[in-house]
Amino acid sequence: MSLSPVEGVALAEIESGTDPVGPAAKGVVGRSPGQLAWLRLRRDRTAVVSGVLLIFFLLLGLSAPLIEMAYGIGPREQFQNMLDGFGMPLGYAGGVSGEHWFGLEPNLGRDIFIRLIYGLRTSLFIAFAAALITATIGIVLGALAGYLGGWLDAVINWITDLTLAMPFLIIALALTPTITLRFYGERGQVSSAFGVGVLIAVFAIFGWTSTARLVRGQVIALREREFVEAARASGAGLGHMLFRQLLPNIWAPILVSFSLAVPQFITSEAALSFIGVGLSDETPSFGRMIYDSLDFLQTDPAYVFFPGIMIFALVFAFNLFGDALRDALDPKSSR
Amino acid sequence: MARFLLKRLFSATLTLFAVSVLTFLMFFALPRDPVSSICSKNCNPERLERVRDDLGLNDPLISQYAGYMKGIVTGRDLGSAQGGRCDAPCLGWSYVTNEAVSDTIARVLPVTLSIVIPAAILWLLLGVGLGMVSALRRGTWLDRLAIGFSLTGASLQLYFVGAVLLLVFVYNLRLLPVPSYTSIFDNPAKWASGLVLAWVALAFLFSAIYARLSRAQMLETLSEDFVRTARAKGLAKPKVYGRHALRAAITPVVTIAGLDVGGALGGTVITETTFGIQGLGRTAVDAVRSGDLPTIMATVLIAAVFVVLANVLVDLLYAAIDPRVRLR
Numbered sequence: 001m002s003l004s005p006v007e008g009v010a011l012a013e014i015e016s017g018t019d020p021v022g023p024a025a026k027g028v029v030g031r032s033p034g035q036l037a038w039l040r041l042r043r044d045r046t047a048v049v050s051g052v053l054l055i056f057f058l059l060l061g062l063s064a065p066l067i068e069m070a071y072g073i074g075p076r077e078q079f080q081n082m083l084d085g086f087g088m089p090l091g092y093a094g095g096v097s098g099e100h101w102f103g104l105e106p107n108l109g110r111d112i113f114i115r116l117i118y119g120l121r122t123s124l125f126i127a128f129a130a131a132l133i134t135a136t137i138g139i140v141l142g143a144l145a146g147y148l149g150g151w152l153d154a155v156i157n158w159i160t161d162l163t164l165a166m167p168f169l170i171i172a173l174a175l176t177p178t179i180t181l182r183f184y185g186e187r188g189q190v191s192s193a194f195g196v197g198v199l200i201a202v203f204a205i206f207g208w209t210s211t212a213r214l215v216r217g218q219v220i221a222l223r224e225r226e227f228v229e230a231a232r233a234s235g236a237g238l239g240h241m242l243f244r245q246l247l248p249n250i251w252a253p254i255l256v257s258f259s260l261a262v263p264q265f266i267t268s269e270a271a272l273s274f275i276g277v278g279l280s281d282e283t284p285s286f287g288r289m290i291y292d293s294l295d296f297l298q299t300d301p302a303y304v305f306f307p308g309i310m311i312f313a314l315v316f317a318f319n320l321f322g323d324a325l326r327d328a329l330d331p332k333s334s335r
Numbered sequence: 336m337a338r339f340l341l342k343r344l345f346s347a348t349l350t351l352f353a354v355s356v357l358t359f360l361m362f363f364a365l366p367r368d369p370v371s372s373i374c375s376k377n378c379n380p381e382r383l384e385r386v387r388d389d390l391g392l393n394d395p396l397i398s399q400y401a402g403y404m405k406g407i408v409t410g411r412d413l414g415s416a417q418g419g420r421c422d423a424p425c426l427g428w429s430y431v432t433n434e435a436v437s438d439t440i441a442r443v444l445p446v447t448l449s450i451v452i453p454a455a456i457l458w459l460l461l462g463v464g465l466g467m468v469s470a471l472r473r474g475t476w477l478d479r480l481a482i483g484f485s486l487t488g489a490s491l492q493l494y495f496v497g498a499v500l501l502l503v504f505v506y507n508l509r510l511l512p513v514p515s516y517t518s519i520f521d522n523p524a525k526w527a528s529g530l531v532l533a534w535v536a537l538a539f540l541f542s543a544i545y546a547r548l549s550r551a552q553m554l555e556t557l558s559e560d561f562v563r564t565a566r567a568k569g570l571a572k573p574k575v576y577g578r579h580a581l582r583a584a585i586t587p588v589v590t591i592a593g594l595d596v597g598g599a600l601g602g603t604v605i606t607e608t609t610f611g612i613q614g615l616g617r618t619a620v621d622a623v624r625s626g627d628l629p630t631i632m633a634t635v636l637i638a639a640v641f642v643v644l645a646n647v648l649v650d651l652l653y654a655a656i657d658p659r660v661r662l663r
Binding site for chain 1: 346349350351353354357358361362486487489490491492494495498499501502506594598601602604605608609616619620623624631634635638639642643646
């Protein structure tokens, strides 16, 4: 049992005692901050709706191969017979029909719906992996800088400044082919898993700064508190101090920043694919689809709209949920 | 104050130095020979060797870097193949575009400035204004409208908004010409009509973030004691909100704005790509695609300079807005 403060529980008792809505009105029930946050989250209508929407998107992405089986069309199948002489899909709204729910791509004639489902899977996987990695790097560096201070703090701060000063898109644009060439040479066939890995690595290099800043600030605020001093006085090591004493007290803002980082990585991945790095045409992705579709803005607007709306809905749900999560974890904040 | 400024400038210079070294290493560590991309197929070995010599690729890395830096500070002689004498901010010679890189930059930098500066003014006014209004009218339909606006804007993508704007205003309604850049000194009306869509798209997405942030800050400030004191003293509402509360609420907004504007000045890659305007960002992307090393170096450096300068400026603004900072 750590010596962390009991304020959380005490606060919970006061709050639930004065809260007439909850079942706690019958008597004083001790609740952990986590339970309280969960209660608040469940009572928040926006949180529930956006949460359900997110779970729906996640399931959609995870079950992409199943959907392909049920839908009966693969992401690389071409339907040239459904296109007219100019390579434009026949029919209304870019060839929307019972068979092709979102229509077909001009020229190649691939099904947009199933490509979007696979694009969803790619985007979600990259975003979650990148958010996890950057959060880990940021937590470790930020906690070290904040807790130890001194020259280490100065160095980590400076590296943060340096990372922020580099123009991300241009560097990523230049770095991605370089890394790929290093591993594959000029003619090697780049596997799509490798492309995804490179993207995540690029995000990891550039994305950790905000978490590091956040954690550093929080740790500095906690550093001089009595419970930290007590633990230090009883001879706790660095690892124990960081991960058993400090981190449990700042997980709430970290969780919020994580939930808001995921949509940021989704949009960054799309942005990179949009300027033509990122993933090859073989791997379906949102940004890549929008980039390809812009050439047909005048002739086939539906092709621009489906991926655009899809990515908007996904990011919107994430942002709503992140905001609701913040409200639930920190009721004092008024966003 | 002077000491603070000197310290900031010193660390800014150090950061820029590190960026230049890192970029230099990153691009000269490229596995492909930068020369082979310059003259791809019909290139005899002699010319290849000469170009390599002109670029100084046969020298050790450190002297290459020193030469590059010397060129920026004092200018240097690049040899007849690269346009001879290259004056003070010398960023090298591009074999892809066959001109001095500083000339390319001088051509495309005004484009990016013309996109970013009006857009930044728009998004700051719109964002902070909306945030203020919705904080003061908390809970009304106006507030809800502003929240909806900012949530939508924060989730939209620039290329999508840009595409929709293009489709509606240029291709369908034909109200605006296809976006392009004309110098403001040649024809201000054409300058504005060619860039207005880019401003609107950028301002819409950015102001969403500022509306959220300034609303939260304003709400926090309004609950502070000094605001109540000012009201209790009998000060008029506009004066309390406009002078006392806004000033306290705006500091974090200034930080974010500095970073955003600094970053955007370094090249609005997505905006320029969406609207097909050749600014700094587009030039950087083209340079990366064609392996045009001197141009890549120059664009990355300029982008870094903008970010670092913006950071210093933010610190100075802080001191101007918040007197407590000055005491430190």
